[in-house]
Amino acid sequence: MRIVLVGPPGAGKGTQAALLAKTLSIPHVSTGDLFRANISQGTELGRLAKSIMDTGKLVPDEVTIAMVKDRLRHDDSGNGFLLDGFPRNTAQAVALDEILAEFGIALDGVLDLEVPEDEVVRRIAGRRLCRNDSGHIFHVLYNPPAVEGVCDICGGELYQRSDDSEETVRTRLEVYHTETEPIIEYYAKQGLVTTISALGKVDEVTERAIAALRENAND
Ligand code: AP5
Ligand code: MG
16 A cells, blocks of 8 residues: 555654554655654754754755655565655655656555644644654653653653754644645545544554545545
8 A cells, every 4th residue: 555644743643654554564654754864873964854854844855855766666665655744745746646657656545634733732742752763652641651761662762852842843833734735635636635533542543544544445
């Protein structure tokens, strides 16, 4: 299955993507995680990405699209993939269509996670990530680690994202509304979008997501 996951910052895309990728045996490709890996490795791309991510704006399309194209060439993407955080504007959606056409494949569906803004703010405020892998995601109240400050999965140190500050979150939400939401309409025209509520327990949302993807696949 080739799926795009869309939703506001803090909706639970990364949390759900990790679980869905495991269930569907496809890789989870998160542009945010790819940028964070570059930041921790101290690459040139990481330095550029950090300076922009800390403002809440988007990293330039050119570098983001090239990074995704490179990632989708990996062998593990042959059976499908789950894109989280990409595309994030219409230019990226058009570029993704071109990349997939070049590879002779197409998207199966776009899953849109809907969460009210006050819940998004609560989720982001308590989020903690693992230094070893920013795909290991916790929340101080909603999904606390067994030992405070320590990742349950790999024992890494937990930290708060520097772009999770109140001011940057406000910009990220604005960018989501103005730049990212239009891609939902773009994909709706292709009959690809299923919207689900991302409220409730993590497992409940995963069940809802799997049911929606299966229903969409049978359409
Ligand atoms: P990115 O890392 O993609 O951030 P985002 O889209 O803002 O989304 P988040 O990662 O903040 O939230 P999420 O939906 O993954 O939620 P999570 O599962 O963590 O992008 C960061 C930056 O990188 C961008 O601002 C931009 O600068 C750059 N960038 C990335 N992609 C780009 C692109 N394509 N083009 C250009 N620039 C790009 O969950 C949040 C919290 O809620 C966690 O604490 C979790 O434990 C908790 N939680 C999850 N589910 C539930 C639940 N059901 N109930 C209660 N709590 C829950
Ligand atoms: Mg995320």
